[in-house]
Amino acid sequence: MTTSRSIATPSRTARTLAWLVAAGVALSIVLAPGLAEARRRLVVLEFTGPKAEDFQEDVEKLLKKSHSIVPRKKWESTADDLGATKVNEKNVKKVAAKLSVDGVISGRVEKRGSRYILHLQLREGSTGKTVAAPDIVERDAGLSVDGRDTIKSELLPIVDDLSAPGGDDEDEDEDADADEDEDDDGAAARGKGKAKGKGKAKGKAKGSDDDDDEDADEDEDEDDGGTRSGFGGKGKAKGKGKAKGSDDDDDEDADEDEDEDDGAAAKGKGKAKGKGKAKGKAKGSDDEDDEDDDRVADADDGDDGDDGDDGDDGDDIDDVSIGGKVNLTNPRRRAMDVAAGLSFTGRKLSFTTNLQMNRPQGYDGGPVPGVYIAADVYPMAFNPKNKGFKRNLGVSFVFDRVLSISSNLEKMGTVYELPTTEQHVAAGVVYRQPVGKALQVEGAIRFNKRQFRIDRNNPALLPTDIDIPNTNYSYVDPGVGVKYLMGPKMVLGAHARFLLITSTGEMQETAQYGASTVTGIDLDGGVDYEVAPKILIRAVGRLTTIGYAFKGNGDLTNNRDGDPATVDVSGARDTYFGGFASGVYLF
Numbered sequence: 001m002t003t004s005r006s007i008a009t010p011s012r013t014a015r016t017l018a019w020l021v022a023a024g025v026a027l028s029i030v031l032a033p034g035l036a037e038a039r040r041r042l043v044v045l046e047f048t049g050p051k052a053e054d055f056q057e058d059v060e061k062l063l064k065k066s067h068s069i070v071p072r073k074k075w076e077s078t079a080d081d082l083g084a085t086k087v088n089e090k091n092v093k094k095v096a097a098k099l100s101v102d103g104v105i106s107g108r109v110e111k112r113g114s115r116y117i118l119h120l121q122l123r124e125g126s127t128g129k130t131v132a133a134p135d136i137v138e139r140d141a142g143l144s145v146d147g148r149d150t151i152k153s154e155l156l157p158i159v160d161d162l163s164a165p166g167g168d169d170e171d172e173d174e175d176a177d178a179d180e181d182e183d184d185d186g187a188a189a190r191g192k193g194k195a196k197g198k199g200k201a202k203g204k205a206k207g208s209d210d211d212d213d214e215d216a217d218e219d220e221d222e223d224d225g226g227t228r229s230g231f232g233g234k235g236k237a238k239g240k241g242k243a244k245g246s247d248d249d250d251d252e253d254a255d256e257d258e259d260e261d262d263g264a265a266a267k268g269k270g271k272a273k274g275k276g277k278a279k280g281k282a283k284g285s286d287d288e289d290d291e292d293d294d295r296v297a298d299a300d301d302g303d304d305g306d307d308g309d310d311g312d313d314g315d316d317i318d319d320v321s322i323g324g325k326v327n328l329t330n331p332r333r334r335a336m337d338v339a340a341g342l343s344f345t346g347r348k349l350s351f352t353t354n355l356q357m358n359r360p361q362g363y364d365g366g367p368v369p370g371v372y373i374a375a376d377v378y379p380m381a382f383n384p385k386n387k388g389f390k391r392n393l394g395v396s397f398v399f400d401r402v403l404s405i406s407s408n409l410e411k412m413g414t415v416y417e418l419p420t421t422e423q424h425v426a427a428g429v430v431y432r433q434p435v436g437k438a439l440q441v442e443g444a445i446r447f448n449k450r451q452f453r454i455d456r457n458n459p460a461l462l463p464t465d466i467d468i469p470n471t472n473y474s475y476v477d478p479g480v481g482v483k484y485l486m487g488p489k490m491v492l493g494a495h496a497r498f499l500l501i502t503s504t505g506e507m508q509e510t511a512q513y514g515a516s517t518v519t520g521i522d523l524d525g526g527v528d529y530e531v532a533p534k535i536l537i538r539a540v541g542r543l544t545t546i547g548y549a550f551k552g553n554g555d556l557t558n559n560r561d562g563d564p565a566t567v568d569v570s571g572a573r574d575t576y577f578g579g580f581a582s583g584v585y586l587f
Helices: 010-035 052-065 072-081 089-099 143-162
Strands: 005-006 042-046 068-070 101-112 117-125 130-132 135-138 199-201 228-229 234-237 243-245 265-269 273-279 282-283 336-353 362-378 395-403 406-411 416-435 439-454 472-474 477-486 488-505 516-532 535-550 569-586
Touching: 042 052, 042 089, 052 068, 052 117, 052 143, 068 072, 072 089, 072 439, 117 143, 130 143, 135 143, 143 477, 265 472, 336 395, 336 535, 362 416, 395 439, 439 488, 488 535, 488 569, 516 569
Parallel strands: 005 362, 042 068, 042 101, 228 265, 234 273
Antiparallel strands: 005 406, 101 117, 117 130, 117 135, 199 243, 199 282, 234 265, 273 282, 336 362, 336 569, 362 395, 395 416, 406 416, 416 439, 439 472, 439 477, 472 488, 477 488, 488 516, 516 535, 535 569
16 A cells, blocks of 8 residues: 655755754854953852841852852951941942942841741942842742742843942042041141031031132141131031041041140031031031942832732732842743744554555654744733732643645656645633742643645546545644743753644544544643743653544445445554744843
8 A cells, every 4th residue: 555754855955954053043042142251350248137147158159150259358348447347338449440340249038937038139340330130039048949940031141241349439539638647736738629427526527629729738737726617517626626527528537646736626618518517527518329229129128029919820929020020041030931843743644453455554754854833921020019819820832834845646656746735823821820939730622723634636546545534633732831940041841742633634533534533642741941031941852642433434444345234444553743942032
């Protein structure tokens, strides 16, 4: 008997290789920026809060894998030398420029019930500004897989984009003219620039003077009761000794003499914005982030979503960063992923028969290349604060079409090549349920159309020569799946679906094999691997098999041997196998 199978001709093989080369080039373009990233110089300041040391140790270990860590003691020593110990925008910029530090990371641990919340803050060394503030929720002290994953996806990409410290710094030279050797008897303190900060004075007020006209000729040896005037504080400061202040120049004289003559009065006449306080303190407002820079993203103990849905899906706050971005590497946190790549599909059709002669033709085709496009979209998950069950409800789409396939039919020593079409389309809904920190269980149901059609329009062949019915399956596939986070970069996944087949095409026509009971299953398993932030490589193997139990009322089931009283063909199995490799972009 004749057989039919799919083949790839040399020209089709060349096209397949061209597709693979193009995919490789595209992948190299995607990977090139990540491979070229330079190591950054980072400082991790001392974390505060319960179990802070455990979290800090884990964060530093993770950062050391891709960047250089400047010792914290070196930072603290330099900050002390520069009089910039307070962590704010201006001081971070100053110390970072001195040490050539690209980024400064600080952390605060909060205990909320049985959970720990690590509030991280990344400042850019060149500007001192906060550029990222992700929050990580943990059940135990230290970073879990999810925690490390959050840092990799939300913090490290921003670290890679940090600009180098340095450049124009209007504040950098503000301390250059500060006199650190003033006399012991109440010498005047100097203030430069446009101070808008806090000032404290023991004797003479100190502040801002745009003209830098600060009593340079002032007598430094005035007797008891003498008056001192200086351009600096607005208001009066009374007290003893030498003026001590912190304007925008951060000019706090550590060598201040405490033995100045009693009775010296300091008057402030400058442009500093502030009010005098008794006992020599003058305070002003700070427009330069001098209040220890509140975090960009504070934990919100109140509303966790904006859709009014307070339902709990069992994952609680472990699944969404409080006040931070969504971590995309973990499948449970993706709002959308779009995959595109190459599929490889083979088909095998066999019949169950007791005949030795005039057996039904089968089909035995090896995998042939196709184009594969798929997307999973969870609309409510685009809001990272939405903790209701709706964020786990999504829609799924699949399009898979063989690029080029032909079927061969041999008749009387001649092989005929027949054009063939193979395509699979699916769309439906999916619900994901996180279980623990690394596992996700999914339930889905889709409507599918799967077609396999051989073109019979060949003048050299009779219609009866092609003893293979075309199939055009319609079915619904309720199923379950699991995805397991193996590490910061890898996710394993598997799905099993039961096929409720409503139509098969020609196979069940009376002129073919007639009525039958049809059942099927669909299995797949594969891996996602992160190659760059928001970009994965996905490789999946799959198997779809459909079984027939013929009821014996078709022309080709009980009349192949010339005796219509006996059943000649009792069943069939139609199997599709192969897989796909694709790139995936995450949202």
